[in-house]
Amino acid sequence: MRRPFLSLFRMRSIPAWAVFLWAVAEQLERIEWVNDKRRQLWEAAVTPAGGLIALGCSILWLTALFFWPEIKRIFPRLPKSLDERIGDIEDTTIPGLASQCSDLNRRIDELISRLANQTNETRGKIDVLSLGLNDRLDQQKLWIRELEEREKAVEMALPVTTKKLEFLSDQHGEFVRNLDSRLARLENDPRLPV
Numbered sequence: 001m002r003r004p005f006l007s008l009f010r011m012r013s014i015p016a017w018a019v020f021l022w023a024v025a026e027q028l029e030r031i032e033w034v035n036d037k038r039r040q041l042w043e044a045a046v047t048p049a050g051g052l053i054a055l056g057c058s059i060l061w062l063t064a065l066f067f068w069p070e071i072k073r074i075f076p077r078l079p080k081s082l083d084e085r086i087g088d089i090e091d092t093t094i095p096g097l098a099s100q101c102s103d104l105n106r107r108i109d110e111l112i113s114r115l116a117n118q119t120n121e122t123r124g125k126i127d128v129l130s131l132g133l134n135d136r137l138d139q140q141k142l143w144i145r146e147l148e149e150r151e152k153a154v155e156m157a158l159p160v161t162t163k164k165l166e167f168l169s170d171q172h173g174e175f176v177r178n179l180d181s182r183l184a185r186l187e188n189d190p191r192l193p194v
């Protein structure tokens with residue numbers, strides 16, 4: 001902070017200070033000139049001719065204000081005043097927005113009622129489907145119970161059946177061996193014709 005402040009008082013800053021002081025002197029002269037003109041205008045206004053000029057200017061001003069709407073129609077390109085713009089907004093834009101809002105509210109209410117109807121229809125379909133699915137589920141549960149009971153019966157009968165099969169396979173194997181040995185003997189039997 002100290003270094004930039006010191007740079008304002010170096011040799012390089014002298015031209016800037018000279019221009020600054022010159023601009024301040026010009027402003028002071030302008031103030032004196034404006035003060036002088038204001039004093040001259042006041043002295044002219046307090047004279048009888050100045051009073052008449054001030055009266056004429058004020059009458060012209062008031063007349064222009066009184067006839068402004070007619071003058072405005074003659075010159076349509078003139079911008080609207082703030083009061084006219086606010087009046088236009090209050091008279092045209094706000095009622096239009098109010099009708100648009102009421103139309104949107106009506107549409108929203110219609111949409112809500114339509115969605116409620118569709119929701120009720122869908123809920124009814126879902127209820128019918130869920131009843132059908134529950135019936136199927138109950139049937140499948142019964143079927144699974146039957147299968148489980150059959151499986152238990154098969155598991156209980158399996159050891160007995162396995163023993164029977166082993167017995168039969170042993171007997172069958174013995175029968176086949178007996179047949180093989182008989183065939184071999186018959187083939188070797190010289191009494192049989194060839």
